[in-house]
Amino acid sequence: xxxxxxxxxxxxxxxxxxxxxxxxxxxxxxxxxxxxxxxxxxxxxxxxxxxxxxxxxxxxxxxxxxxxxxxxxxxxxxxxxxxxxxxxxxxxxxxxxxxxxxxxxxxxxxxxxxxxxxxxxxxxxxxxxxxxxxxxxxxxxxxxxxxxxxxxxxxxxxxxxxxxxxxxxxxxxxxxxxxxxxxxxxxxxxxxxxxxxxxxxxxxxxxxxxxxxxxxxxxxxxxxxxxxxxxxxxxxxxxxxxxxxxxxxxx
Amino acid sequence: xxxxxxxxxxxxxxxxxxxxxxxxxxxxxxxxxxxxxxxxxxxxxxxxxxxxxxxxxxxxxxxxxxxxxxxxxxxxxxxxxxxxxxxxxxxxxxxxxxxxxxxxxxxxxxxxxxxxxxxxxxxxxxxxxxxxxxxxxxxxxxxxxxxxxxxxxxxxxxxxxxxxxxxxxxxxxxxxxxxxxxxxxxxxxxxxxxxxxxxxxxxxxxxxxxxxxxxxxxxxxxxxxxxxxxxxxxxxxxxxxxxxxxxxxxxxxxxxxxxxxxxxxxxxxxxxxxxxxxxxxx
Numbered sequence: 358x359x360x361x362x363x364x365x366x367x368x369x370x371x372x373x374x375x376x377x378x379x380x381x382x383x384x385x386x387x388x389x390x391x392x393x394x395x396x397x398x399x400x401x402x403x404x405x406x407x408x409x410x411x412x413x414x415x416x417x418x419x420x421x422x423x424x425x426x427x428x429x430x431x432x433x434x435x436x437x438x439x440x441x442x443x444x445x446x447x448x449x450x451x452x453x454x455x456x457x458x459x460x461x462x463x464x465x466x467x468x469x470x471x472x473x474x475x476x477x478x479x480x481x482x483x484x485x486x487x488x489x490x491x492x493x494x495x496x497x498x499x500x501x502x503x504x505x506x507x508x509x510x511x512x513x514x515x516x517x518x519x520x521x522x523x524x525x526x527x528x529x530x531x532x533x534x535x536x537x538x539x540x541x542x543x544x545x546x547x548x549x550x551x552x553x554x555x556x557x558x559x560x561x562x563x564x565x566x567x568x569x570x571x572x573x574x575x576x577x578x579x580x581x582x583x584x585x586x587x588x589x590x591x592x593x594x595x596x597x598x599x600x601x602x603x604x605x606x607x608x
Numbered sequence: 609x610x611x612x613x614x615x616x617x618x619x620x621x622x623x624x625x626x627x628x629x630x631x632x633x634x635x636x637x638x639x640x641x642x643x644x645x646x647x648x649x650x651x652x653x654x655x656x657x658x659x660x661x662x663x664x665x666x667x668x669x670x671x672x673x674x675x676x677x678x679x680x681x682x683x684x685x686x687x688x689x690x691x692x693x694x695x696x697x698x699x700x701x702x703x704x705x706x707x708x709x710x711x712x713x714x715x716x717x718x719x720x721x722x723x724x725x726x727x728x729x730x731x732x733x734x735x736x737x738x739x740x741x742x743x744x745x746x747x748x749x750x751x752x753x754x755x756x757x758x759x760x761x762x763x764x765x766x767x768x769x770x771x772x773x774x775x776x777x778x779x780x781x782x783x784x785x786x787x788x789x790x791x792x793x794x795x796x797x798x799x800x801x802x803x804x805x806x807x808x809x810x811x812x813x814x815x816x817x818x819x820x821x822x823x824x825x826x827x828x829x830x831x832x833x834x835x836x837x838x839x840x841x842x843x844x845x846x847x848x849x850x851x852x853x854x855x856x857x858x859x860x861x862x863x864x865x866x867x868x869x870x871x872x873x874x875x876x877x878x879x880x881x882x883x884x885x886x887x888x889x890x
Contacts, residue, residue, distance in 0.1 A: 407780060409776055409779060409780065412701075412702070412775075412776070412779065414701065414705070414706065437782040437783065437784055438782065439782075440779060440780050440781070440782045441781065441782030443780070444780060444781075445776070445777075445780040447773055447776070447777070449773070451771065451773045451774045451776075451777045451889060452777075452889060453774070453777060453778065453792050453795075453889070454774075454792065454795040454796040454887045454888050454889050455795055455887055456887070463778075463781065463783075463791070463792075464781040464782065464783075467781070467782065467783050467784075467787050467791070468782060500886045500887040501887075501889075502886065502887060502888065502889055502890070503886070513777070516777075516781065517780070517781070520781050520782060
């Protein structure tokens with residue numbers, strides 16, 4: 358069964374039609390990578406999944422997004438519960454303006470975990486999962502802003518894992534990082550896919566090849582094709598996919 | 609030397625000159641007040657209230673005005689903060705449309721420009737309607753009106769600089785708008801809020817016109833919100849208005865006390881806000 362099913366999704370900002378009739382199924386506990394050139398709607402697609410998009414003015418969304426067969430845009434859905442289910446790792450890490458510990462504990466706290474002992478456990482477990490624990494265990498009280506950008510991104514991953522999501526959405530999660538930090542994040546994501554459904558958006562083809570189980574190609578707001586990694590990278594059906602993957606000009 | 613280099617040099621000289629004028633006037637103000645007022649500044653000035661005949665050169669101090677000014681300014685600043693935060697939050701995209709927010713911002717800018725005597729007269733009219741007399745309460749209300757637009761706009765400016773992604777980070781964890789505003793955004797703008805408080809407090813404690821009718825003046829320290837209250841700006845004004853040189857000297861001493869209060873508060877808040885600045889995400 359698919360974890361996320363997108364059917365006929367259309368998104369426009371004012372007169373700008375960003376996503377055109379996108380339909381895509383995202384399998385459970387796999388890494389699905391959405392590739393495509395910059396500015397073609399990849400981020401919009403991610404943000405429409407956890408309804409972050411509707412925070413912007415003048416956005417129109419139609420079509421349906423089902424998670425576990427339940428519509429995300431159903432008016433009865435509690436949007437905070439929905440977003441808790443889907444962690445988001447953004448392009449540039451934005452830690453919260455508080456200590457390292459509080460960054461990870463923020464999510465569990467707002468969802469009702471108060472006990473110090475429990476919070477300590479959650480923080481340690483998730484910082485370990487994100488591969489940051491050894492580097493920060495002696496300075497959990499220092500500001501998150503004092504970490505390097507690579508560490509900040511891993512902190513954001515730990516923060517996202519701390520609310521026990523089922524799905525992790527990643528928007529170019531490594532493009533602002535140095536190669537070493539980028540590799541760490543990638544390795545962590547590959548380890549996490551046994552427990553989580555992961556959707557990664559990127560324009561970096563090498564990264565897509567390394568990470569992906571499934572691949573979708575978006576071009577100018579349309580989902581051109583999608584399928585297993587082998588099918589897309591070795592045997593693309595659409596001429597535009599072939600050109601993008603082989604690095605030829607698509608004009 | 610070509611023209612572009614001349615241009616460069618001229619501009620540099622102008623910038624330094626302008627900076628020097630500002631620093632120079634700050635030191636000139638402090639210098640004049642120090643020279644004229646330091647002689648009259650004594651322990652009794654700050655530990656005693658004005659006794660009978662104080663304004664004729666007899667003994668006493670301005671403790672009533674010091675305490676009065678602190679009551680008024682702290683009261684008004686605290687009240688303004690309580691009202692300003694919700695207003696400033698309300699102006700953000702999460703709550704109202706950009707157009708509505710801009711209309712409110714324009715009104716606040718107009719209010720900022722309103723001379724303080726207008727607030728004094730307005731407050732006085734309201735008090736007459738309610739049958740109140742000049743009092744600490746009246747003064748606090750008038751000063752709050754004066755400080756509100758300053759504080760709201762100052763907080764609003766820093767709120768608008770909060771990166772959208774930072775708020776999104778909080779929303780993606782399942783936070784509500786309230787949690788995002790009060791637990792994340794407020795921490796991010798804490799240094800800005802402290803600056804806003806200082807800005808408003810400075811304006812409030814130094815203002816004479818708005819409290820002239822609303823707070824009144826007295827030689828005593830008020831014991832309730834409904835008692836009239838003295839203030840340092842008015843103490844300066846009344847002492848300066850006497851024909852006695854020794855009382856005029858005390859006016860400078862009172863001005864010096866006012867200046868010291870504002871300086872102390874500004875410096876301590878700077879130190880205070882530095883502790884929070886470390887947490888701010890850039």
